[in-house]
Amino acid sequence: MGRLKNLEVRAKDVIKRRLGTGLPVTVFDEPYLLVAVLGQSNAHGAGMGLDMSGLDAPHPRVHQWAASGKSKNTIVAGCDPLFHEVPSKAVGFAPVFARELADSTGRPVLLVPYARGDSAFARVNGVTWDPADRAARLNLFWNGMERIRSALALHPGNELAAVLWHQGESDVPLTPGPVYAQKLDSVIDTIREEFGDIPFVIGQMVPDEIASGHQDYPVIDAVHRDTPDRRPRVVFVPGPEGLYNSETEKIHYNATGQRDLGSRMWAAFSSI
Secondary structure, three states, X not given: OXXXXXXXXHHHHHHHOOOOOOOOOOOOOOOOEEEEEEEOHHHHOOEOOOOOOOOOOOOOOEEEEOOOOOOOOOEEEOOOOOEOOOEOOOEOOHHHHHHHHHHXXXXXXXEEEEEOOOOOOOOEOOEEOOOOOOOOOEEXXXXXXXXXXXXXOOOOOXXXXXXXXXXXHHHOOOOOHHHHHHHHHHHHHHHHHHHXXXXXXEEOOOHHHHHHOOOOHHHHHHHHHHHHHHOOOEEEEOOOOOOEEEXXXXXXXXXXXXXXXXXXXXXXXXXX
């Protein structure tokens, strides 16, 4: 059953990765500030209520380095839905953060999206975030590192400004707290070994899901909260309450919640 499930997931991935085309932009001649977006579904963008002509419209100084779709390996507009490992279909927090960074610095910002729904440090359908699991069919961490490298290589002045992390839901029933902490610390340490002392911003899982979901949600939430005590230049960002997609989908922030979380992540980042 596990092997058949893996094959089914792989077949769907092949199709999904070919879908969608980003909005064309004129690439800036000046260097970009890069923002890596890593994690699972809330990082990928799962908020219902996309407003392409209003709140989620493109920002002139925010672009993305597309990881999928027909625009893969090109720079396109950095608006939702983003082109992660497979394309998103909804709203995430990253564009709001990127707009704030662009407005604050006057610099162009390049999002580097590489999140995936239902992904964990534990291997799920052959997929993992664990830097140590080199035998996995798809190691999102190392692929994400390669996406950052390739984005940096686009211009000699490009620099990685921040890593936005939102993940943990799929590890709740699978990974003990101390193991999760070790894996998350490994992600932070390995990124910094290569790219320097990069600020790392951790967004909270949906508070309503933590309160009403699996009994071990508070365990992973506690690890997230404690990460700034284990590693410097890390911030934990509490999420907004009551802003989820539906009563049967509390695991995902809705569009308003995603935008709110993006603003909170920016405020926390600014305090580092």
